[in-house]
Amino acid sequence: MEILESGIGEMIQPPDIEAFREWNRTKKTRKLVDKRMTEQEAISSFVYDGCYIGTELYGTVRCPMSLSRELVRQGKKDLRVCGQGVLELDLWMTAGLVKKLDITYIGLEVYGTSNALRRAVESGQIVSCVEWSNASISWRMKATAMGVPFLPARSMLGTDMLKYSAAKVVEDPFTGIKVCLIPALILDVALIHVHRADRYGNAQIEGITGFGAEMARACKRLIISAEEIVSTDEIRKYPDRTIIPYYLVDAVVHAPFGSHPGEMAYDYGRDEPVIREWVESSKTAEGAKAYLDKYVYGVANHQEYMDLIGKEHLSQLVEEREKRE
Amino acid sequence: MTDQSYSKTELMICVAARLFQDGTTAFIGTGIPMLAAMLATKTIAPSLVPVFEFGGLGAIMEDLPRAVGEARTFHRGLVAAGICELMETAQRGFIDYGFLGGAQIDPYGNLNSVTIGDHDHPKARLPGSGGGNDVGSQCWMTVAIMQHDKRRFVPKLDFLTTPGYLTGPSARENAGLPAGTRPINVVSTLALMDYDDGPGGTYRMRLAATHPGVSVQEVIDNTGFELIIPEQVPINDPPSDLELRLLREEIDPERYYI
Numbered sequence: 232m233e234i235l236e237s238g239i240g241e242m243i244q245p246p247d248i249e250a251f252r253e254w255n256r257t258k259k260t261r262k263l264v265d266k267r268m269t270e271q272e273a274i275s276s277f278v279y280d281g282c283y284i285g286t287e288l289y290g291t292v293r294c295p296m297s298l299s300r301e302l303v304r305q306g307k308k309d310l311r312v313c314g315q316g317v318l319e320l321d322l323w324m325t326a327g328l329v330k331k332l333d334i335t336y337i338g339l340e341v342y343g344t345s346n347a348l349r350r351a352v353e354s355g356q357i358v359s360c361v362e363w364s365n366a367s368i369s370w371r372m373k374a375t376a377m378g379v380p381f382l383p384a385r386s387m388l389g390t391d392m393l394k395y396s397a398a399k400v401v402e403d404p405f406t407g408i409k410v411c412l413i414p415a416l417i418l419d420v421a422l423i424h425v426h427r428a429d430r431y432g433n434a435q436i437e438g439i440t441g442f443g444a445e446m447a448r449a450c451k452r453l454i455i456s457a458e459e460i461v462s463t464d465e466i467r468k469y470p471d472r473t474i475i476p477y478y479l480v481d482a483v484v485h486a487p488f489g490s491h492p493g494e495m496a497y498d499y500g501r502d503e504p505v506i507r508e509w510v511e512s513s514k515t516a517e518g519a520k521a522y523l524d525k526y527v528y529g530v531a532n533h534q535e536y537m538d539l540i541g542k543e544h545l546s547q548l549v550e551e552r553e554k555r556e
Numbered sequence: 557m558t559d560q561s562y563s564k565t566e567l568m569i570c571v572a573a574r575l576f577q578d579g580t581t582a583f584i585g586t587g588i589p590m591l592a593a594m595l596a597t598k599t600i601a602p603s604l605v606p607v608f609e610f611g612g613l614g615a616i617m618e619d620l621p622r623a624v625g626e627a628r629t630f631h632r633g634l635v636a637a638g639i640c641e642l643m644e645t646a647q648r649g650f651i652d653y654g655f656l657g658g659a660q661i662d663p664y665g666n667l668n669s670v671t672i673g674d675h676d677h678p679k680a681r682l683p684g685s686g687g688g689n690d691v692g693s694q695c696w697m698t699v700a701i702m703q704h705d706k707r708r709f710v711p712k713l714d715f716l717t718t719p720g721y722l723t724g725p726s727a728r729e730n731a732g733l734p735a736g737t738r739p740i741n742v743v744s745t746l747a748l749m750d751y752d753d754g755p756g757g758t759y760r761m762r763l764a765a766t767h768p769g770v771s772v773q774e775v776i777d778n779t780g781f782e783l784i785i786p787e788q789v790p791i792n793d794p795p796s797d798l799e800l801r802l803l804r805e806e807i808d809p810e811r812y813y814i
Contacts (some may be wrong), residue, residue, distance in 0.1 A: 235617030288610065292625035313626045315686070317623070338683030341622040341812050345683065352681035360681075362670060365691035366643035373640055388665075389731025391716040392685055395675055400732065409732025425758055439611030440632055440638035444686055457574045496627040496636075 235409065236400035238393055240308040240361035243311050243331050244283040245373060245416035248380045254451055256272070258479055266483045267460065270301035270533055273482035277452040278302055282419040283311040284451070288441035290317020291493035295422040295456050295534040297486040302422075303328065304527060313418060317345075318493065318509060319497055322527065324351040325519040331359040333416070335368050342510040350516055362395040363387075368440040370443075371416035383410035412473055421450035424489050424516035426476065426498065429465070432480025435472040438496030438553075447475040447553070456486035460496055470503045488545055500551035562795050565746040566803055566814050567767050569595060570795040572655070572701050572743040576601040582653035583607045583646065583691045584766055586624050587813065588701050589655035592743075594620065594785050594807045607651060609687035611637045624687075643687070649734070654695035656688055660713050663760045663781045664727075665720025665739035665751060667692065668713040675715055685717050692718035693733055697740045704744035711781040719811060720758055721759040722753065747775045748792055752784050765790045766804035 492502035576596035610625035614634030658667030673679030
């Protein structure tokens with residue numbers, strides 16, 4: 232097949248789909264074993280300097296914030312990061328932990344651009360930004376989830392997105408149309424926050440699923456944090472809701488309010504004052520560091536973080552949750 | 557006649573809202589497009605089906621979403637799926653419109669949301685494509701909503717993130733983008749634009765109507781490239797009392813945007 236065009240972006244993690252099969256054969260147990268552990272244990276066991284890591288969903292929505300803060304406390308560095316973010320990646324970049332980015336969107340949405348991203352990229356701290364659209368990065372994970380080395384897509388064609396990605400354009404041998412070939416993406420580690428999981432890692436999500444199903448199937452190690460740990464009997468009552476089966480999972484962390492200051496659909500709403508505090512603080516490098524001192528380094532673990540936010544404040548967020556009615 | 561009882565942003569949102577068609581599907585980008593979509597559902601397009609890329613489809617938009625994944629994007633929705641499902645829905649040809657913002661736009665309606673300056677050594681690193689490129693690639697018709705000034709309406713983008721007409725006639729098809737997909741309008745703080753995309757056209761941006769109180773010359777002076785100016789340029793209706801009341805009291809009472 233003739234390659235018509237190639238992106239010049241770095242392939243930050245060249246996909247090896249055969250090695251991934253072998254990994255899944257030898258490194259992932261099919262046994263139902265108890266994988267519960269703390270944030271500290273999960274991050275220190277599976278996240279390492281230089282690893283290729285991703286988080287799901289997105290900064291203020293069902294995002295693994297308790298795990299993201301613990302990663303900062305442990306100072307895992309030279310991270311190669313896949314994706315998108317608001318508060319999670321802002322914290323990592325502020326702490327100087329990110330070296331390379333497969334980037335889709337990092338911004339504060341209603342509050343505008345991310346100053347943490349601007350500082351990290353414009354200063355050269357992040358040495359490589361490879362561009363992907365939201366669909367293409369999700370389809371990259373979908374390719375891995377399917378066990379194939381790439382997927383054809385009709386995004387990114389004709390633009391600088393293609394040029395600064397690691398995708399390629401070919402003529403489809405069946406129809407003759409040009410398609411963008413999107414390479415499989417295999418993370419070393421993925422962090423996903425869910426509504427409920429059992430001790431083995433069978434995980435269920437309420438509301439939109441983002442790219443949780445795809446990311447869970449496109450990583451070598453998967454750390455799940457869950458608002459609630461439920462019995463396996465409870466999972467068995469609603470097996471149709473299990474979008475992440477246990478055999479994908481390496482660690483299960485019980486993290487109530489684990490997405491704070493983001494929201495968790497039907498559990499609690501966004502914490503607008505704390506998000507605004509980040510927006511204001513992060514306008515300067517000093518302010519951003521002060522925020523980290525207060526909310527990340529200033530607490531030893533997620534329990535202390537919740538104590539800092541305060542029970543009353545957290546119950547207010549529960550009041551403000553999206554309700555099923 | 558200039559009526560100062562509303563802002564340029566409010567007027568831009570009202571003009572954008574009037575472009576929505578009832579009973580269609582529309583991908584809604586973050587920010588101003590969300591306000592325009594909400595206003596449309598409360599006025600001319602009550603059965604618009606809003607689509608938000610992280611998985612929400614058919615939400616009842618009672619409160620302004622502050623993020624494209626938050627629960628307000630699937631509040632009492634028809635579907636809470638995932639990003640692949642909705643992007644694939646667009647790729648199959650089911651999404652009629654896309655409403656987007658951007659930092660820069662060029663004469664062919666291409667948008668930039670990645671970098672100002674050189675990509676590898678940018679003067680300003682912007683958030684990135686997000687779903688912008690996909691929406692501009694896959695939806696049948698795309699509308700851009702922008703502040704209007706020479707820094708934003710530029711002859712050449714620093715980075716082409718989201719495809720409009722690319723370099724002109726046939727360029728989208730030649731690049732492999734789905735046949736028949738296209739940019740249709742730009743709504744700015746000064747005017748409504750469309751494209752010279754009839755048979756034999758240049759596919760460049762064309763002034764379609766000015767906002768009340770804005771002269772054609774003012775639009776020209778604030779555009780960094782040559783805009784096609786037709787002989788007759790109509791004037792958009794100002795915001796109605798109803799539109800303004802909805803915007804201020806129901807859609808953005810906390811004044812995130814207006």
